[in-house]
Amino acid sequence: MTDPSTATSTATKATELLRLHRDPTLLTVVNVWDVISARVVAQVEGTTALATASHSIAASYGYDDGENIPLDLMLEAVQRIVAATDLPVTADLEGGYGDAAETVRRAIGLGVVGANIEDQLKPLPEAARQVEAIMKAAEQEGVDFVLNARTDAFHLRRDRDKADNLAEAVQRGKAYLDAGAPVVFVPAILDETDVRTLVDALGPQRLTLIGIPGVPPLATLEALGVARVSYGPMSQNVALTALQELVEDVHRGGGVPSTMRILN
Template sequence: MPDTLASNPEPAETRSRASELMALHRAEKLLTVVNVWDVISARVVADVPGTAALATASHSIASSYGYDDGEQIPVDLMLEAVSRIVRATGLPVTADLEAGYGDPGETVRRAIGLGVVGCNLEDQLKPLPEAVRAVEQVVKVAEEEGVDFVLNARTDAFARGRERDPEVNLADAIERGRAFLDAGAPVVFVPGKLTDEQVQALVDAFGPQRLTLIAIPGTPPLARLEELGVARVSFGPLSQNVALTALQELVEGVQRGEGVPSSMRVLN
């Protein structure tokens, strides 16, 4: 692994990476992105053969700095962390920018300047016209910057609708997702524990290679999601949870008098 970070990508390189990321979403092969939160996690993931792109996890970055999720971390600190990840790899990087930190357009403009070529943008179940305006702002900025930006417009219909009827959540997700696509978003992110039938309904509503999901226990297998026409699957904060679980298991083993597991790899 390199010991130093590269400089921010030049605009031409950013445009090239954006087009590459967009093509990965449009391909019939499912794009998987295991989310990262700092330079070392980015390099470890990028070095695994088959990794085509990286995605940051806002929850994981915030936690690593001691902040709660939900835009509690200062936007400057979030963008600094994202910038370091971009400069640590030559792969396209899409960033989780929550709801845009009060100014979605300007936050995305700053992110593009750092070499970010895609982002998640949460609707937080705000009134639909307000959520659509945020999408429109980001689309306009991407056009002004000349970048084929992969806006992953997120609806929290399922994530925030756990107490609602699943059919209500599905109808809400479809209405919001269609509105975001009409506003120019290339893909729609619907996080939640979805059934095979719900995924099929969303793909039918949006079209193939327009839906992105999060892989959580209980969701359909990756091969099935590819078969259904899902564009991308990410892992959110679960990748950091897996890493921290391994660390905690090491400590538990040490407390039992054990040493470093023989399965450990020297990665840095």
């Protein structure tokens, strides 16, 4: 069980994170990967929650994405982020490292109040049981855990017809909601019609998306009833692009841009 000294704070943050997803105002979370990125994002006015990016955390330690980073090291990084902010933190825990419910239980013990868990296109009954087990574990820990149940219908079947992927995302999303997940994550390049189809099937404030080029503007997504938009490894890519551009400018004889902010 969660340490009693932190249970109330964790439970309060979980309830707030759930409220932010249920609010008609679109929740945006720019993903972080370490303490300094968490502090920088948290300091920006309007930031109400933080989300970690598994790809970015793994990369910062020299591992490829896909549960190659040891779970203990991933959770250590997440714990440091939780300790660096008073905001609710939701963690990307990939596919759950073989035992998604136990991994989520451990994360809750660190103060994590939400998580992305991939279905990795497991057979639907198995994937739905995994969602049910996660939510049962969270209930036992006494938190309104925001499981962002991810379906890889698009991610792992990019060569398949888009309409088939959309139909499978709807089927899986409904099953995960029925199993207790509060929201469903469909990472893909979706147009406005696709998003409307998903929201109509799953309900308003039940769908979360990734903010990548090709996805409709945030105002449109909010109007359609999307609950949340996150940015995965895009935020780290933006930061690393700025670093690389600095190096390129230095090599050309330039230097630090006048727009630089002192943030640490």
